Amino acid sequence: MPKSSLKQTLKDLDTKKISIRELNQDYLKRIKENENLNVFIHFSEDNVLKQIDNLENDNSAKKLKGIPIAIKDLFCTKSMPTTAASKILENFNPTYESFVTQKLLDEGSIFVGKTNLDEFAMGSATNTSFFGNTVNPLSKENEPLAPGGSSGGSAAAVAADLCLGATGTDTGGSIRQPASFCGVVGIKPTYGLCSRWGIAAFASSLDQAGIFSHNVEDASILLQSIAGFDQRDSTSAKVDIPNYFENLDDDLNGKTVGIPKEYSIDGTPMEISEIWEDAIKVLEKKGVKIKNISLPHTKYALPTYYIIAPAEASSNLARYDGVKYGFRSEEIDSLDEMYENTRAQGFGREVKRRILIGTYVLSAGYYDAYYLKAQKVRKLIADDFNKAFKECDFIVTPTAPSAAFPLNEKQNDPIKMYLNDVFTVPASLAGLPGISIPFGKDKNNLPLGIQILGKHFDEQQVFNAAVSLERSYE
């Protein structure tokens, strides 16, 4: 069955071709048929039925009325528990709603469930979750594949057609990389476009909410719904949010695309270089000027990220101490014992590793050598992009250095795992918007992704280039 698009579904609902109840029952059925994928940490059919009841009694016009949406379990939701895929928040029921999910509720969307992720969004395979792996829906029977991460549950939910869109968060690639692995569209907007209010914090100077969808048009509709200024997030931007969907324009004639030479990395599979070249050829045919650009500090982006992100994480995760909410250890002979045992038992291995690294690089005597140094290199990386964008309108690169890898592939070497983010991290450090769209397949018929990066708050250009590439590929 072909997957229906959000755009088409909105039309079908509008013309009464299908009712909200029929639509969502269809999705509920598929969710129940696909339980083996372990997409959801929290799913309750009753909760969905209740939302349908409420909407049926609601006569007001709403933009996303009745649309089934999956929510990454990092967003606080009043109606469902929020765990960040961690034991330490196993029984946490937020008493408030995140900005992004409130916007989606105001538009009348239905939350089908809370999706799995790497614990506190730290990972690239959704395999650090306390609630087990999510399986990539594109897996062959005998070889389960990773959905990517950290927003692997949301990417898989869209890929398996368990919803018409899903929210994600992206700190170093956590939307774009899983989108590429699962063959769906994923956009991380400019840092500051969507308020971080109510999102469990990982690395606050990098975290940004975004969207997964079946296609670029749907992403443009959904991103507009979750964007906007919010005074409860001091880094939230006061910018006008255009109607991305109405403004979509696939005519790129006269535009210039930047191709950064530093993204040709030794060891990248041939197929990935090939789809990159294919994308460039398509753009050239559309009258886009090809400009070779240089982002000289690209190779330092990963080490910079793996100082800054753990440093901020170690600070953000200090709040999980067993006092105010979440898990508390049983071994609590003293207050210190309580803290130390709660955090030892409540956090998983990768999260502890990052807290320890972050604590070290921020500790007395090491701050200048690591953290301050990384912030300075971050400035150089951001400056590289600023310079490059004087010569081009958008940048095209591959999204990830591989297609989806097997779930049981040993990931004992943290640095090897961190390399998954090699193409996505630089734009995160610079706060730029980036989208991944499916573009081509590898020899095993697994999807590969192309990443399009734009200037700050130029999501429209990113969408335009993406829709143009998407339409030429279909």
Next chain:
Amino acid sequence: MKIDKNTINKIARLSRIKLDDKESEDYIKDLNSILDWVEQLNEVNTENVEPLSNISSSILPKREDVSNDTNSSEEILENAPDKLEGFFAVPKVVE
């Protein structure tokens, strides 16, 4: 080796995370390999470069100085693992 047994114990203590011996050993190995890897940043000349702490170009907005009352203590305590007479409860601190 940057991280030895003493250092890992110190960081674990600062992080309020209890580690057993096996974990300490694993983290000593992991952290040393990560720190060796990030050391490549020393190749970059950062003289006279301003550190970038926040990408947001906007100036921190000010809000009106008005009080609001969005949280009740009852709500805040709803998720507490232990509470007593409207407060969070923790193990005894003073003997």
